[in-house]
Amino acid sequence: MAGMRATELSRYVEELLEAVLNGTTPSGPDGSHGSRLVREVLSFECRSTRVVAFGGGTGLSTVVGGNSQLDDWPEAPFVGLKEEFASIDVVVCTTDDGGSTGLLLRQLPIIGIGDLRKLLLSMILRENLKTTYGLDDFKATQLAHVIHCIFNHRFPESTDETQSVSNPTLVVPGGLRGLCPEPLEGFLSALGRYVSPGGDGPTLKPGGHCLGNLLVTAAILRESRESADCPPEAAAIRKGLDMVARAIGAPPRRLHPATATPGQLVLRYGNGVAVRGQRKSALCRRKFPIDRVAVEYCGPPAVSEDLCRAIEEAELIIFAPGSVYTSLMPILQLPPIVNAIRANTRALKILGANFWIQEGETDISLRSRNRGFYVSELVEAYEQNVPGGAEGLFDVTLSANLEHVPGNVLCNYALEGKSPIYLDRDRVERLRVLPIEATIYSRRRMRLAQVIHHDPQRFALAVRTLVFAHRQFNLKPRTVASSTVVASSTDCLTTHSPPVCAGRKTAEEILAGKRFSPPGLRQTMLEVVWENRDIRMDHLKAFCGAEIVPAAAWNRSKEWDNVLGYYDPENGMLRVHEQLSDNPERLRDNLLIALGESLLGRYLESRRWVDADWGARRYEITLRPVDERGCFLGDSQLHAYLTLARMIRSPHDPRTYRITLNDQEGFLPPGLLFGLLYAWYLNNAYGAIMEYEMSVLRWPLQRLIPHQIEERRRKEALIAFFRNVVFNHPN
Structure with missing residues (x-):
């Protein structure tokens, strides 16, 4: 094998x-019998x-111990990498800002909790439950089901019911409730009471939250010596996670947030x-590929020495399938982590490729705007x-072999706009990475639900x-990669952005002094x-404020536009x-347009049309x-x-400023253009109008005539103006 290409x-x-996966018999490279090699x-x-x-969260938890x-x-909680390898450290990205995690970030200066919760569950070990609570195999599996019910219970958005927070076993179905050991029930109840009304911690209203997120947050905050306005220190996060891990049967000191610093x-x-927020990558369809990703932290990002030591000593490093730009890239932009990975030249390093392109991330290739990513582009x-x-x-890249997937399943995905991430072997090899395909999806789930998901066992x-x-x-590549440590890059880290909850508090204070009619418009x-x-x-x-205007009182002239929001x-x-x-949705879009227009203030003394020569x-x-x-x-x-x-x-x-137009030529006045660009930049609001205006940006320069090139450069300069001046993004 030494000379094998x-x-x-x-x-x-x-x-x-x-x-190995399917029970076939290969031939050995040196004439040995294939079945012996499999054994x-x-x-x-x-x-x-x-x-x-x-x-x-999802991809990593799936391969570590099931989704x-x-x-x-709960039907198969003890599967995946945790069953094959006894010593596994799991490193989780902490920049999630959606769902229940997003609700916590509005109130607390804390890292993303939701993905940590998912991994705590996936890392539960049968032997730990048996040893901690004196159970047999069957009862350990039942207890895993109980813990799953508690940690994944999601409260309706409108609820104010806190009884289940202070007594979490109430969310467990009656037939399972009695299976929760008293020490575990007492521990979870103590956490719940800590963040309930009258508790010693901040009151976290349950509406819209995942109960497990509240409990993990309580465990961390309870150990923190900082005030509620300061991010919990790394030691408190470590101790809180370990306490929860021990209680639910996950190994302590094995789950690591990539950093303890919120960002x-x-x-x-x-x-x-350039826009802030992970959730927006999925919600806003920009119709352009992501060019760069960075993280703004509220201070120098803290990476634990234990984590760096685990990377240095690792014999196997796995990058789980998942969101490339929003789950893995932020971790690898932390210099202590990426330097430790590079310095470890002994470990085998495997990149788990996604099965399908992901909208908002890998659905548009940087090389060809007409398709999604290939594996080499990952x-x-x-x-x-x-x-x-x-x-x-x-x-190594480990991809799914979809050769034997039924055509109707692929068609169903295609109808949803999803296509496989194609393994372009030659290009991956030229990048000095070994391309590998295998049937690592769940055949059972494909058969029952017509979906293709990673199978943790396979x-x-x-x-x-x-x-x-x-x-x-x-x-490993025949040419060994350099182990030179790479210096920290300021291009990837900004350390002067306050926690997002601080921005929300400031916004509340500012808006409290304005008039809104009806009053509910303030919350909108x-x-x-x-x-x-x-x-x-x-x-x-x-x-000064915002108001909804009755149709009878709407006196906005349609000479300039028919937009339903203005300043x-x-x-x-x-x-x-x-x-x-x-x-x-349209109400929010028009509020954005009006907000954008308000930045120009009362800049106009007058505006007018003047007849010119030749029509x-x-x-x-x-x-x-x-x-x-x-x-x-x-x-x-x-x-x-x-x-x-x-x-x-x-x-x-x-x-005085002017523009001369042909009699039938269309035109966006600068005030309206500013409002539309403001809204479009933030979230594609009024996208149809501005996408038409900005469509020239999607054409390569070499395919444009000089007038179009000039127009493209003007549009690029407008975007740069909004990015740098209006929204103050660093270049």
């Missing part, structure tokens, strides 16, 4: 994998192999738009976003086989600000049409004196914007 080695390992794979000792696994979010997880993602797209994404590139991170068995093959044949505005955390607090000072500079109000009252017409505006504008933009910034909006300053009057 990468392609030959890849094919041989795949044959061995299929034999050796299944019997060789690997439990002592030291493993570190990285990822986010603990699924209702049927939020910043995603920058190929069109130059590797290249790390090259572009990790300090020092992908060098020394991966030895994935773990595939990893076992790769470890065996590596010991026999060496799966607060939600708009939370969902679009690029809105600066200074933006909220540009208006009235005469009274400083954001005004939206009552027609939007029953359409929350043309001229649109002119005259600005107020600088000290009368109440404009968010300074004089030079306003001039830069108006120039980008195609307005030309008069040589005779520096406060």
